Amino acid sequence: MHKQSIGIGLIGFGVIGSQVAKVLTEKAEILADQVGCPLVLRKIKVIEQDLTKPQINEIGRQYFTTDEDEFFSDSEIDIVIELMGGESPALQYLEKALSNGKHVVTANKEVIAKNGAGLLRMAHQNNVGLRYEASVGGGIPLIAPFQYELVANKINGIYAIINGTTNYILTRMAIDGIDFSTALASAQRLGYAEADPKNDIEGIDATYKLAILTSLALQSEVKPDDIYHEGISRLSASDFRYARELGFAIKLLAIAKRKLNTIEVRVHPAFIPQDSLLAKVDGVYNAVLVEGDLVDKVLFYGQGAGPLPTSSAVISDVVAEARDIYLNVKNHFQIKLNTGVVIRPMSEIKTRYYLRMTVADRSGVLSQITKVLGDHDISIASVIQKEADKVNQTAEAVLMTHPAGEKAMKQALEGLSHLEVITEIGNFVRVEA
Numbered sequence: 001m002h003k004q005s006i007g008i009g010l011i012g013f014g015v016i017g018s019q020v021a022k023v024l025t026e027k028a029e030i031l032a033d034q035v036g037c038p039l040v041l042r043k044i045k046v047i048e049q050d051l052t053k054p055q056i057n058e059i060g061r062q063y064f065t066t067d068e069d070e071f072f073s074d075s076e077i078d079i080v081i082e083l084m085g086g087e088s089p090a091l092q093y094l095e096k097a098l099s100n101g102k103h104v105v106t107a108n109k110e111v112i113a114k115n116g117a118g119l120l121r122m123a124h125q126n127n128v129g130l131r132y133e134a135s136v137g138g139g140i141p142l143i144a145p146f147q148y149e150l151v152a153n154k155i156n157g158i159y160a161i162i163n164g165t166t167n168y169i170l171t172r173m174a175i176d177g178i179d180f181s182t183a184l185a186s187a188q189r190l191g192y193a194e195a196d197p198k199n200d201i202e203g204i205d206a207t208y209k210l211a212i213l214t215s216l217a218l219q220s221e222v223k224p225d226d227i228y229h230e231g232i233s234r235l236s237a238s239d240f241r242y243a244r245e246l247g248f249a250i251k252l253l254a255i256a257k258r259k260l261n262t263i264e265v266r267v268h269p270a271f272i273p274q275d276s277l278l279a280k281v282d283g284v285y286n287a288v289l290v291e292g293d294l295v296d297k298v299l300f301y302g303q304g305a306g307p308l309p310t311s312s313a314v315i316s317d318v319v320a321e322a323r324d325i326y327l328n329v330k331n332h333f334q335i336k337l338n339t340g341v342v343i344r345p346m347s348e349i350k351t352r353y354y355l356r357m358t359v360a361d362r363s364g365v366l367s368q369i370t371k372v373l374g375d376h377d378i379s380i381a382s383v384i385q386k387e388a389d390k391v392n393q394t395a396e397a398v399l400m401t402h403p404a405g406e407k408a409m410k411q412a413l414e415g416l417s418h419l420e421v422i423t424e425i426g427n428f429v430r431v432e433a
């Protein structure tokens with residue numbers, strides 16, 4: 001006997017929550033056709049201050065509650081959609097929902113990145129579903145492709161631009177030649193960056209998303225703390241000028257690479273060739289390039305955030321779960337834990353490097369730099385030297401190295417910092433080509 005309707009409970013009525021409630025109401029008929037029976041919004045759990053929001057009246061005041069017990073004890077709720085964000089108390093809410101036998105849909109990357117494997121186990125034990133398509137890449141389908149469509153592949157690499165805020169900032173710096181703080185202020189004015197932008201600009205948000213994707217791709221538990229991360233605030237307008245001159249774009253890349261029995265997982269700014277697909281991903285757009293042994297390369301591209309694209313992903317999860325409930329199908333995804341995965345320490349990775357320094361504008365400087373690099377087995381592929389300051393007689397020296405080990409590069413940078421002819425080491429950026 002099929003269910004007559006499927007009850008929905010929503011936690012959080014912010015940017016995404018209010019949009020999801022709106023879509024559930026406005027598209028009720030279409031969604032019912034897709035599922036086989038109506039999706040009925042039963043309750044929305046909010047905190048006190050949300051009750052003053054004008055959209056509450058559009059949805060109907062009777063749906064809203066601030067009472068946790070009232071929400072979780074509602075036996076008419078089949079699917080709980082969590083859209084409040086943050087780790088706590090969202091994690092406790094998800095655990096409560098799952099252990100009460102509710103199916104769960106969430107957009108919460110932090111909770112899933114840190115606790116995804118445990119929550120999936122809990123869902124399995126309680127014979128319910130846990131879906132999180134919106135947690136990575138907003139409206140871009142990414143979780144389902146990794147869980148289902150790409151499973152025949154051994155995934156060898158993921159190269160992703162998965163933070164719209166930083167991609168907007170880097171695009172403005174590249175196109176308009178402005179510095180980091182001006183571009184950040186512009187992103188904040190336009191609502192692309194939060195008042196406290198730390199999680200985005202320091203690459204933390206990207207580590208959550210990379211942890212989720214890598215865990216699925218490698219069927220293992222990769223946690224955000226396993227991922228090396230570096231933000232974008234050290235980049236200057238001059239780095240973008242030199243990058244262009246050398247044929248590169250600069251992007252904040254989230255990278256997972258399989259190397260024999262080890263994987264590299266890292267988030268940092270990277271020089272990438274100007275003619276590569278990812279170099280053309282501008283503004284708030286996201287893209288994820290996946291390399292699999294059967295498919296070769298697959299590129300996912302689209303809007304990685306915002307209420308409309310994100311609600312698309314949330315609702316698609318709700319419909320998928322509701323179809324299973326309606327048809328009485330137990331189709332719950334499990335991560336089969338592969339314990340043999342070893343994360344390669346950052347000190348052991350090997351890349352090419354871009355290096356920008358302010359140096360004394362006199363002869364013999366380059367040979368001193370070459371000597372320090374050579375002592376660490378680092379050879380130079382190309383050099384640009386430009387007069388920087390006539391009065392102080394300094395020049396800007398930009399080097400591209402051949403592939404070198406990270407440990408050797410860090411030691412060489414330490415050695416260079418002691419050279420009297422170097423006034424400042426402006427920046428160094430890894431090259432992914």
Ligand SMILES: NC(=O)c1ccc[n+]([C@@H]2O[C@H](COP(=O)([O-])OP(=O)(O)OC[C@H]3O[C@@H](n4cnc5c(N)ncnc54)[C@H](OP(=O)(O)O)[C@@H]3O)[C@@H](O)[C@H]2O)c1
Nearest residue numbers: 012013014015016045046047083084085107108305306310
């Ligand atoms: N915004 C996007 O484009 C986007 C894209 C992809 C994924 N996501 C994810 O979607 C989730 C929601 O994001 P959002 O942008 O909608 O955030 P948001 O606008 O801050 O909304 C979250 C809402 O939940 C409320 N809340 C906090 N604690 C609560 C509790 N205990 N019970 C009920 N409500 C509570 C918050 O109230 P206060 O503000 O008063 O604390 C806020 O109104 C997050 O996990 C986020 O990472 C967002």
